[in-house]
Amino acid sequence: MDKEELIKLVTKRVIEKMKDYDTHKVPIGVSNRHVHVSRQDLDILYGKEYELTRKGDLKQPGQFASNETVTIRGPKGEFERVRILGPVRKQSQVEVSKTDSFRLGIRPLIKESGDLKETPGLDLIGPKGIVSLSNGAIVALRHIHMTPAQADDFGLKDKDMVEVETFGERRGVLGEVLVRVSDQFALEMHVDVDEANAFSLSNGDHVIIRKER
The missing domain is CATH 2.40.40.20 (Barwin-like endoglucanases)
Structure with missing residues (x-):
């Protein structure tokens, strides 16, 4: 293969790679640590019939970051001002990183969102009350x-x-x-x-x- 043929081959492969990138990118x-809350738990954390207020829209349609935050507390430590994402869900869920879990003192499983079976719990602390979750803390898959x-x-x-x-x-x-x-x-x-x-x-x-x- 001469130099000209080699250049053509390399160029062809680069173009194919760029097309693949554009097609499949x-x-x-x-996602930083955050909390999803149920209607019942929001009532405890922020007061009866309290509604989340929108700070900014997320890319997923209908999802938003709220102005409201909570403290999440585990057996060894806590994080303050952890943002609640809206809208409310059927069940409260806390998503943390593996690094976060060391400070909290929990061992969350890597789980798909919504799959909370056999997951550890945490305390959620709001301005009006505390919710002690029996489960719901995950590292999101x-x-x-x-x-x-x-x-x-x-x-x-x-x-x-x-x-x-x-x-x-x-x-x-x-x-x-x-x-x-x-x-x-x-x-x-x-x-x-x-x-x-x-x-x-x-x-x-x-x-x-x-x-x-």
């Missing part, structure tokens, strides 16, 4: 939100597990990424702060889906 959303149309484009379905490739100074591969499909979602991959720091990821960065398991 997914924006990143970095990294996941990608997408619409049914986007899932079709990717050749994926709800609950699939995929790998994604990151780029930059700490380029690498993240495995065991859960695919979540709904017409109520917007395309976005959620990672926690530990994962973001490990791969030097920030909000708005992009990854690409490498393969389906």
Whole structure:
């Protein structure tokens, strides 16, 4: 193979890689510790029939960061001013990183949001009262939100597990990424702060889906 043919081959592969990136890229959303609360628990924390007030919209339709915060307390320590995300849910849930769990003194499992079986509890402390959760603290399983149309484009379905490739100074591969499909979602991959720091990821960065398991 002469020099000209080699240049053509390399150029072709670079173009193919760029097309693959454009077709399969997914924006990143970095998720700091936060709380979802039930209607009943919000009544205790902030008062009867209190309504969350909107600080800013999140990328997922209908979801928002509220102005309201709570203190989350574990057996060994606590974090103050942990933001509540709205709207209210059927069951309260606390999402923390593995690093957070050391300070709190708990051993949360890596779980899909909403799967709270066999998870540890925490105290939620609000301005009006305290809620002692018997369970509900998790390290959220990294996941990608997408619409049914986007899932079709990717050749994926709800609950699939995929790998994604990151780029930059700490380029690498993240495995065991859960695919979540709904017409109520917007395309976005959620990672926690530990994962973001490990791969030097920030909000708005992009990854690409490498393969389906």
